[in-house]
Amino acid sequence: MSTIYILWLRQLKRYFRSRARMIGSLGQPLLFLLALGFGFGPVYQKAGGGNYIEFLTPGIIAMSIIFTAVFSGIEIIWDKQFGFLKETLVAPVSRMEIMIGRTLGGATVATLQGIIVAIISFFIGFRLENPGDLLFAVAMMFLIALLFTALGTAIASVLEDMQGFQLIMNFLVMPLFFLSGALFPLSNLPGPIAIISRLDPLSYGVDGLRGILINQSAFGLPMDFLVLGSVLVILLAIGSYLFSRIEI
């Protein structure tokens, strides 16, 4: 238990100390929110979709979470050679505890990042129907964050250097984000895109956030939780198996 706590604490301390990184990683979601939100807003309204900022905000929250979460997992590549993780791997603690502590830490940081985006969105006009839903939304954010931190951890466990990082961003994280319905509604999509977006776990995260925050859910909340929960269990299992086999 103390191992898990200390690794979690470490991630949080690092997060709060690197203000530059914290602010830097808010730039992208903010840009998306402003440019797309106000840019497509009028068109979306005319097409009968309603308020686009309202629709977009849950998607951008999910975006900041997936980017932060995957990155925090991928950081393991660096950490196992030049960081604290290497030292942790020769300590008398189980790999499982290390993996859990680190994943919880990364997921907490990603959730915080999502909360900050949510707060920013209030300033540009996003409104909640029921402020009490925010807690529920945070739980959903944490679920998304856990899932993608576990994914990042699994990937980092098999990669040897940072060369593959760009590949993962462009061929995994970007597609996961763009095809998740974070930017557009999932209803009435052309066939192939509709199928792909339904295979994307982030779609259920975005849909869940939308269901909680603005009461617009395509799949229904039980379905969202079921899919995210199942994928999370699978990824955690794969991640901890691969993590236990890390050789440095």
Add this chain to the structure above:
Amino acid sequence: MEDDIIQVKSAVKIFDELAAVDNITFDVKRGEIFAFLGPNGAGKTTTIKMLTTLLAPTSGEILIDGNNVEDDKNAVRKAFGIVFQDPSLDDELTAYENMYFHGVLYKVPKAIRNARIEQLLKLVELWGRKDDLVKEFSGGMKRRLEIARGLIHLPKILFLDEPTLGLDPQTRNYIWSYIQDLNKKENITVFLTTHYMEEAEKVAERIAIIDHGKIITVGTAAELKKQTNTATLEEAFLALTGKKIRDHEGSPVEAMRMHHQMWRRR
């Protein structure tokens, strides 16, 4: 208690059909300072990784303080402290936090943890900087902190993988005299690798020379010089391992190491 704290019997490690460590057998006595020398790519780091449970030997048996590195990992891990070739401190944490986290990982009881951190930080003369972030430290300060950290759980063995690489002569001298002191007072066994022959000659009681994954010879510096009929350990080393420069393929880790150094040098 057995006399040999490290026992390696016919250890082999094969990567992709290539034997990085090819059937090595040696013992390190309790309380000894033992140097492990060899050219680049000779198998030094692979051996240390096997001794410290990071890599499982392909075959053979390794006992650390009587415990098998494959079967009793946790008992083995409690028995040693290590300073890696690459820095393994958390730069975003303070010196104290690095010590504290390590103490928690090694389950050092709360009641004595703080006192021991204070004692060790004072010993390496970093107590005054305990609340500074490690990223503000010089290379020598980081090394000292790593040594202090490696000692917090009172290990019986200290592994040092090129601990003085890239440090100035003053710091190197300080670190070695500190390690010798520790070895005498606390009876800690020290297992070290280095490229600086004069350091090995000065501090190590016995020296093993490894090349191409095999141990060529083990003995005191005087024995090695006598055996090769040379005047210095460096000459003895060259006589035993040849003068050919070793070109080994760059690994991803080395590419990262270069990046890492570039970033650190600012």
